[in-house]
Amino acid sequence: ACSSKLLLSQVHPMWQEPLAIPGGDRQSPIDIVVRKSVFDPQLKPLKVQYDPRTCQQIWNNGYSFLVEYNDTTDKSTLKGGPLEDQFRLCQFHFHWGENNTWGSEHSIDRHLYPAELHLVHWNSDKYSLFEEAVIEDNGLAVIAVFLKVGKRHEGLQKLVDALPAVRHKDSVVEFTKFDPACLLPENIDDYWTYAGSLTTPPLTEAVTWMVMKQHIEVSHDQLAVFRSLLFTSAEEQQQRSMVNNFRVQQALKGRTVRSSFT
Numbered sequence: 001a002c003s004s005k006l007l008l009s010q011v012h013p014m015w016q017e018p019l020a021i022p023g024g025d026r027q028s029p030i031d032i033v034v035r036k037s038v039f040d041p042q043l044k045p046l047k048v049q050y051d052p053r054t055c056q057q058i059w060n061n062g063y064s065f066l067v068e069y070n071d072t073t074d075k076s077t078l079k080g081g082p083l084e085d086q087f088r089l090c091q092f093h094f095h096w097g098e099n100n101t102w103g104s105e106h107s108i109d110r111h112l113y114p115a116e117l118h119l120v121h122w123n124s125d126k127y128s129l130f131e132e133a134v135i136e137d138n139g140l141a142v143i144a145v146f147l148k149v150g151k152r153h154e155g156l157q158k159l160v161d162a163l164p165a166v167r168h169k170d171s172v173v174e175f176t177k178f179d180p181a182c183l184l185p186e187n188i189d190d191y192w193t194y195a196g197s198l199t200t201p202p203l204t205e206a207v208t209w210m211v212m213k214q215h216i217e218v219s220h221d222q223l224a225v226f227r228s229l230l231f232t233s234a235e236e237q238q239q240r241s242m243v244n245n246f247r248v249q250q251a252l253k254g255r256t257v258r259s260s261f262t
């Protein structure tokens, strides 16, 4: 494992990190040290209600590909768990590596996964737009699910088949009737939760993270299609493969990670 760590330090970070983030004491991602996490019996089960009809498009934004949902009504929502309010799904995306040794943003006792899914929601009880919520400390809620290479994920295949249409940065393709609940593990009652930030610009400290204990499995070939995407737009001379689009891990700075399970 240390060799992969060594290699990891040679991996070029996806972008030049800004020197200082305002405040900067609740940045993401982090390594979750299981024995230091604190069981909180008051954490409720997560309540997820997604309507596939709110699915709209896939967008390659030059960091990842985002599957974007219509978040103008409370049709696809998340509540419960550590959350006091109701949150609306606005998009989901992934982070992955150039090989199956690394790629996730979070790690569990330093164990990295080949990829990580993020379902991004914003607090629609308190704010009226994502743009408003993105700067508030209770504005966003992100569910993180680790991906492991194994059997083919049937539900993911519809998304994989659409990816060649968004190969280049700034490309968009219509994508409808996709139920993101199919990407959740069977058990979403067991998770770790902590106060953190977005891991891509604007890196704002607005996120309540819920990292699922149970991973999902996808096939090697499905992950290879993720790696066929490009960071670069069609006009750019130098094409660069979209891989290693994860942020370097950040200091815990005294934060407590709570677990919903013992």
Ligand SMILES: COc1cccc(CN2CCc3cc(OS(N)(=O)=O)c(OC)cc3C2)c1
Binding pocket: 061, 063, 064, 065, 066, 093, 118, 120, 130, 131, 134, 142, 197, 198, 199, 200, 201, 202
């Ligand atoms: C819709 O209003 C917006 C305002 C500012 C930025 C954006 C776009 N941004 C939202 C947050 C976010 C967050 C992302 O990653 S993450 N790991 O959840 O921080 C991300 O990964 C590719 C992309 C985006 C896209 C939208």
Ligand SMILES: [Zn+2]
Binding pocket: 093, 094, 095, 118, 199
């Ligand atoms: Zn993300």
